[in-house]
Amino acid sequence: MNIFLIVLSSLLLTFSLLSVIRHDYWTFRVFDYPRLQKFVATILTLILVTVFYNGATIQYILMALLSINLVFLAYQIIPFTPLSKKHILRITKQIPDQSISIIIANVYQENTNYKSCIDELSKNQADIILLLETNKMWEQQTLSLEKTHPFHQRLPLENTYGMLLYSRYELIDTEVKFLVEKDIPSIHTKIKLPSGQLLQLYALHPTPPVPNENPRSTERDKELLLVADLAKASKDPVIVIGDMNDVAWSYTTELFLKMSGLLDPRRGRGFYNSFHAHYPIMRFPLDHAFISTDFKLNSMKRLNNFDSDHFPIYIALQYEPTAKHQQESMEVTAEDQEIALEKKQAET
Numbered sequence: 058m059n060i061f062l063i064v065l066s067s068l069l070l071t072f073s074l075l076s077v078i079r080h081d082y083w084t085f086r087v088f089d090y091p092r093l094q095k096f097v098a099t100i101l102t103l104i105l106v107t108v109f110y111n112g113a114t115i116q117y118i119l120m121a122l123l124s125i126n127l128v129f130l131a132y133q134i135i136p137f138t139p140l141s142k143k144h145i146l147r148i149t150k151q152i153p154d155q156s157i158s159i160i161i162a163n164v165y166q167e168n169t170n171y172k173s174c175i176d177e178l179s180k181n182q183a184d185i186i187l188l189l190e191t192n193k194m195w196e197q198q199t200l201s202l203e204k205t206h207p208f209h210q211r212l213p214l215e216n217t218y219g220m221l222l223y224s225r226y227e228l229i230d231t232e233v234k235f236l237v238e239k240d241i242p243s244i245h246t247k248i249k250l251p252s253g254q255l256l257q258l259y260a261l262h263p264t265p266p267v268p269n270e271n272p273r274s275t276e277r278d279k280e281l282l283l284v285a286d287l288a289k290a291s292k293d294p295v296i297v298i299g300d301m302n303d304v305a306w307s308y309t310t311e312l313f314l315k316m317s318g319l320l321d322p323r324r325g326r327g328f329y330n331s332f333h334a335h336y337p338i339m340r341f342p343l344d345h346a347f348i349s350t351d352f353k354l355n356s357m358k359r360l361n362n363f364d365s366d367h368f369p370i371y372i373a374l375q376y377e378p379t380a381k382h383q384q385e386s387m388e389v390t391a392e393d394q395e396i397a398l399e400k401k402q403a404e405t
Contacts, residue, residue: 059115062106066119069099073126079308079396081273081403083266089307090341093328096130099123133306136324137342143325146383148353148375154251155376156355157226158182161344162369163189163262163300163332166217171198173363178202181360181371184225185248189262189300191219199223210244218262220244229255237280237405238264247293254376257293259284265302277302278309278400285317285397288349294376295319295349300331300367305342311387316397318386319347322354322372331370334362346372350381 072095076088103123110116135141160183164174175198178186186206188199196213199221203209206223210231213219218241222228231246244260261284266274281301288295297319303310305323314321323329323342330340344367355373362368 059110059112062102062110062119063115065102066106066123069095069102070122070126073129081266081275081278083268083272083274086266086274086307089309090304091339092130092133092304092306094339096127096134099127099130103127137305137326137328139325139327141325144320144384145322145324145348145352145354146380148355148377151355152252152375152377155254156373157184157248157250157256157296157376158355158371158373159185159187159296159298159346160360160369160371161187161189161298161300161346162360163344163365163367164191164195164363165365165367166190166192166195166215166219168364169194170364171195174365175199175201177361177363177369183371183373185258185298186221186223187260187298188221188223189219190217191221195219196221210246212242212244214240214242216240218242218264220260220262222246222260224248226250236283237276241276241280243280243284243299245287250376252376255293256376257288257291257295259287259295259297259299261297261299261301263302274303274309275400275403276405279403279405281309281313282316282397282401285313285319286401288317288319288347291349294351296352296374297347298345300344302343305345310345312393312397312400314347315387315389315393317347319349320352320384320386321345321347322357326357329357329359329370331359331368333366334368335366343367344370346370346374348374350384350386351376351378353377353380353384 202223208224208228210222227249229247248256263277263280264271331344352374357372360369
């Protein structure tokens with residue numbers, strides 16, 4: 058029993074240590090993901106060591122190290138719970154012509170449950186719909202969305218990185234860009250609200266740092282930080298949406314928020330885990346909406362799954378120019394700027 062507890066404790070401590078090392082290789086970055094799982098596992102292991110370990114000195118060492126790990130993980134998790142300050146405030150009154158609702162849905166390219174997808178979208182009635190992992194068949198099966206969302210930018214691909222963007226509101230200066238990789242697109246467009254206010258939208262789906270797709274996070278990180286620069290320079294209010302293939306609490310996501318000046322509606326509210334839909338014990342927040350400081354939140358929720366490996370995420374926002382005086386973006390340090398520059402200049 059003692060040997061088992063030593064091995065279990067060592068693995069948990071190693072997994073936490075690896076996630077702290079800022080290396081782009083997947084063996085380090087993959088441990089960013091299961092932070093909540095590591096937290097729960099550390100609590101259970103600490104209880105087992107306290108109750109069942111026989112041997113005073115090593116037992117106390119393990120208890121101390123596990124306790125430190127628990128505090129470390131809690132420090133990283135708490136910002137995404139109601140115990141922490143909210144990044145984005147809730148609206149206090151409705152301003153319909155300055156409101157916008159969005160659904161982000163990674164459909165899983167091999168999924169053929171098109172009807173349930175359309176039904177879920179119809180049920181929730183968002184102004185903007187972003188469908189990811191969409192190929193030619195998904196494009197054909199969702200053409201009915203044009204009846205309610207006449208403005209669109211469709212880019213079906215067979216490499217699991219296709220994108221379909223549908224909008225009730227007019228899209229202006231829409232472009233498809235390949236910022237880092239020649240087969241990984243992003244959509245850049247302005248949206249005209251009923252009030253006439255223009256918004257800048259960026260829709261992304263960078264590659265994840267996993268062995269069967271991309272062994273490094275370099276390309277993902279670079280794309281996020283290049284968009285962060287665009288968001289920072291935008292004269293219009295900004296919304297960045299998509300499956301970022303990165304968790305809300307990772308160093309890269311935090312660096313993106315700092316460099317872009319955008320806010321995360323999850324902070325102070327909850328995890329809103331969107332992946333993996335079929336394995337409750339292994340769920341992470343991968344599908345995001347990051348927002349400039351001149352928006353407030355109306356509502357945010359996770360929608361029903363339609364046989365994809367992701368849950369759709371719904372978010373409703375309201376543009377309020379005075380909100381930027383009530384909400385603050387994260388502070389950028391000289392070290393942050395140096396690391397961001399290094400990542401943007403990295404060879405891919």
